[in-house]
Amino acid sequence: MLAIIGGSGLTQLASLEITRREVVRTPYGEPSGALTFGQVCDQAVVFLARHGYGHTIPPHLVNYRANLWALKHVGALGVISVASVGGIREDFGPGVLVVPDQIIDYTWGRKSTYFDALDQPVHHVDFTHPYDQALRQRLLRAAAAAGQAVHDGGVYATTQGPRLETAAEINRFERDGADLVGMTGMPExxxxxxxxxxxxxxxVVANFAAGRASSEQGISFDSIEVVLHEAMLRVRCILDSLCVEDA
Structure with a gap:
């Protein structure tokens, strides 16, 4: 069963034939909401809205540990994250879709591990490649099959939020090698x-990052809504294509 975590602009899947919803209790507290189970093109899917179904949970307060634990608990075999981001690279403008391959973490204070009890042995994981390579390739094949253009690769800078970044911070992220900036990639x-x-x-690139747009008026949130609406239609096409491949 495939799990899909929807971010800003994707609080539901139009093509999901819902069979049931389930509230999952976890050792780490409450997930962002009930899990929605169903099928897309005869493929079993479980969906979770990262920020809650009313989009009320800010990025720094998302219970990432509960969300991932709940999805694993109900039998998910893989997770696709959908998230809106700001574009740092010149060619990562509004509406562009990117399948990232690396992360830089600038967050702080978030519960970022399951191995934080003092009575447990120290546990390390290899995080050289933060995204699963096989699942990335499946996404890229699904996009090609759906006729949707996506960029293969990009470095995602995760910031604390909920505020957007300053132009100086974006300049720093670019010097560090980041191409995109968002608020939810880590510790997820x-x-x-x-x-x-x-x-x-x-x-989904919703806007150019701070200081990167041609306008000096800052970021237009009205424009972001328009971009997200159109781009999420394309994302849904890719997810449908992915499920067809799995069926």
Missing amino acids: AVLARELELPYAAIN
């Missing part, structure tokens, strides 16, 4: 790795 990716859940992402 590493928690999936600790649970041995294959994890990959589709990033």
Whole structure:
């Protein structure tokens, strides 16, 4: 069964034939909401809205540990993350879809591991490649089959939020090698790795990052909504194509 975590702009899957919803209790507290089970093109899927179904949970307060644990508990064999981001690279403008391959973590204070009890042995995971390579390739094949253009690869900088970044911070991220900036990529990716859940992402560029747009007026949130609406239609096509491949 494939798990899909939807971010801003994707709080539900139109093509999901819902069979049931389930509230899952976890040792780490409450997930962002009930899990929605169903089928897409005869493929079993479980969906979770990262920020809650009313989009009320800010990035720094998402219970990432509960979310990933719940998906693993109900039998998910892989996780696709959908998230909106800001584009740092010149060719990563509004509406572009990216399947990232690396992460830089600038967050702080988040519960970022399942191995934090003092009575447990120290546990390390290899995080050289934060996204599962096989699942990334499946996403890229699905995009090609759906006729949707995506960029293969990109470095995702994860910031604390919920505020957006300053232009100086974006300049720093670029010097560090980042191509995209978002607020939810970590610790989600590493928690999936600790649970041995294959994890990959589709990033939707909603806007140019701070200081990168041609306008000096800052970021237009009205424009972001328009971009996300159109781009998420394309993301849904890719997810449908992925499920057809699995069926």
